[in-house]
Amino acid sequence: MKFEYLLQYILSGLTNGSIYAITAIGFNIIYNTTGIINFAQGEFLMLGGMSAITFSQYFPLPIAILFAVIVTSIVGALIDFTIIRRMKKPTVLNMIIITIGLSILIREIALHVWDEKVRSLPYFTGDETTSINFFGAYIPPQVLWVLGISTLIVVFLGFFFKYTVAGRSMRACSSNITAAKLCGIKTNNMITFSFVLSAAIGAVAGAAISPIAQTQYDCGTSLAIKGFAVAILGGLGNSTGAVIGGLLIGILESLSISILPLAYKDAIAITILLIILFVKPSGLLGKSEISALKEF
């Protein structure tokens, strides 16, 4: 294989990989606070993308995205206020089922609020034909935007969870909710906050990938499945792991296309994930001792 083609496969892998990574990060926030996986995370991306597109007809792009983030965050808060908070002693099974239900409901509401048509945001820089030449291979600037935003989010989250009171309280909730309560942490508010935060990050992600992947009312599910897989691959709760896992899967998929027929691409990616799950369930960067402590 010629060098420039090899490079092109890797850069193409980065494009998909960056989408997986930014989706996977969202899963970790709620997981880090509550120990649950929010299966409706993909719908936050869809809502962010869809509302940003709607707002962008009236406002300049940055303001449209800001509004989209606000709208999606409100939805996130509402979900917690109206549903998650009302659950009495939820088990993991119950939470999985209820977030799946939410995901279906949000998707169907979006279908009736908007319609079945595909939309997209304009590229943040340049237009549909712009790409950067990189040693004979090409990469569209939007991918750099997505990667940049993912990195910023990871850095921000790392700082937030380590050094701020709110972030530390959220982590405390995740390790032991009763103990956190005893220490005077308002656990309910922390959970609400985690939903708001992950909805906001989902909305940013949804807006950032919209020019590349385009947005449709049902695009959340397939994104969420890949994102969830990547989150597990990187180690649940580990945002750096999510980015590395996302890029890794993206590049592997892209390279596999060069030799294998494309039709089974997803099947191959998921088979790899299953094998990893069976061998090392805590993921690439996850610590097995920590995952053993989690109550499932």
Add this chain to the structure above:
Amino acid sequence: MKLKKYYPIFGLILAVIFIQLLVSGIGMQFYLTQLTMSAYYGIVIIGLSILMGYAGQISIGHAAFFAIGGYTTAALTTMNFAALTDVPIVNFLIKTGLTISGMDPYGKKIIYISPWLSLFIAVIITIFIAALIGVPILKLKGHYLAMATLGFGIIIYRIVLGTSIFGEADGISDVPTFKFLFNFKINSDPALRVENYYIAWLIVVISIFILTNLINSRVGRALRSLHGNEEAANSMGVNISRTKLLVFILSAVLASVAGVFMTHFNGGIGPAESGVMRSVRYVAIVAVGGMANLWGTLIMGIILNYLSLRGYFGSYDDAVFGIILIVIMLFAPDGIFKLKYCNNFIKLIKKTS
């Protein structure tokens, strides 16, 4: 005393006969078509109920087993051997009476393998796959288990969608008639509506019979203990992993058998049957019926599938199932048959009767 556990089954048989007489009596026999389809879905659902309710294992990939059964029989019975009679294996099958010859609607001669054989093959394949993935998957818990079963479902969906013998996105149509016992036929002919209805419910009754026995057996007691506390069950000498695997395989086989019969009844199958939404729907119905409540899940399975198949939910079909999941988890995490007023209602009936 021993017969007592079978009373509900007798009740079910009576109800099945009563409904048939009722709808035929008032000239609404076309309701039987959707009742038959719901019955087949009901088999998948009671199988999943055993897995989720009694063994405590979620499976967001159960539609895959339905698809394995349906696609195996569809692919095998739509293969035409008419031109291959010289091939030894085909010749052997014809001689042993395992093939059926006939005409297609356009007058071409066709020879295809007997649906009984394809049913058998489908069950074998299902057991093999379920055992193969069951061993590692059932070691996982919580989100990892959910992801693994979801992943399994997606793999099967992708294979179905990407393989030409499975018809890719179009699925398989023109699946021939399944000649059931005593010359009863399973196919989509509206004239055979009543016999198809009884065949479907016969299979439901058999499945319920098997599962009721299982619940009340030694394995069943192990199952119940398992849902409560694995360590305790382990220490009591119950072989947890083997029991879990057994239940997983059993529920997979039930789904697969339902898939086989449904495919012959419909005369075809499409990739939507193996999709994630379909699996989620099964989970939703099991949750509504109250996980470990065989009869509750069966009733809800029949009612919800019946309403959905008749198109009463219109364009809100998926939304209805989403709302059901949320409402049930919020207000009745043990299923609607465990609600207080529902219990009071039953008590009231018992008193009056």
Add this chain to the structure above:
Amino acid sequence: MNIKRFLSIALSLIVAAVSFSCKKAESGSIKIGAILAVTGPASFLGAPESKTLKMLVDQINVSGGINGKKLELVIKDSGASPAKAISFAKQLIEEEKVFAILGPSTSGETMKIKNICEKAKTILISCAAAEVIVNPVAKYVFKTPQKDSDAVKKIYQTMKKMGISKIGLMCGNTGFGKAGKKQLEKIAKEYGIKILASEVYDKKSTDLTSVLTKIKAKKVQAVVNWSIVPAQAIVAKNMKQLNMNVPLFQSHGFGNIKYARQAGKAGEGIIFPAGRLLIANDLPDSNKQKKLLLDYKRNYEAVYKEDASTFGGHAYDALTILVEGIRRAGTDKEKVRDAIENLKNFPGTGGIFNFSPTDHNGLDINAFTMMTVKNGKFVPYKK
């Protein structure tokens, strides 16, 4: 236990019977059923189709119906699920006793109910593209979308004129993509065209540069993409981003100006075959289709405030063909069937229909014109 179960089933039956009991048909009206994928993965087909049917039926009824009889439309949303399509087909035929069934939107569903309609002697006019629907010909089954093979031939003819002989194929994993791929590979030889790469991708793909890299490495002279939204726009964008300067051909599924706008600057220069609906304004006044195309477009856009697409046009054709059959032959199913089979020179949105006992599609290669995108608009392709 028994009582509980019996009560719940009985209750549900009563609820079903009372709250949803089908309205009795007004005497003297004609009931037409439609099975369309209004929601779900094929909603981009089903939604405009159902909107079109509703609009047309209202128009026909306002103007006095057919032969004095009003139309009654029953639309069932199948969500592209074959099991539901089967259930609905039986329901429409046996319970609603519909005169004819329009749809389904996808080939997979149509093939599942083809035999049911044939046995019940109910006219089925499908809005799905695959040629297996009418080949072999079933007596009661018709279809309105143009043939894939004609679209492919049209593309290959254009390629020949342009001097292109080495191409790369990309198809989506939908029924539409599958049928297109089959024809593209089958017909290539006739036109001396070599397919150097042929790839199937997921309809929900978010980025296709890696596939295009594989095709680019084969040094093709043109790329043919056979898919539906949203991949159509993604392919166009990715090609420009990869600096691939070979022409991109799309299928007749590119039939909505929205898709071209989706691709923005990258959409310029895409070449594709389509029915004349998209360029109705540019047609000469002598064209038989022009008036009805403009009427349909104007009405649809006025009622629904969105661009008309060729997909809605398939449903338009299905209904107008049926209506024409009823107008000619009355309300006898057999006679209407015969009338449709003998319909000649009937203008629709897809082309001029000429049915015969061996051709239940009625369209030929002339139904297509090659088009291209110029300044964000569809214009006829000239070379």
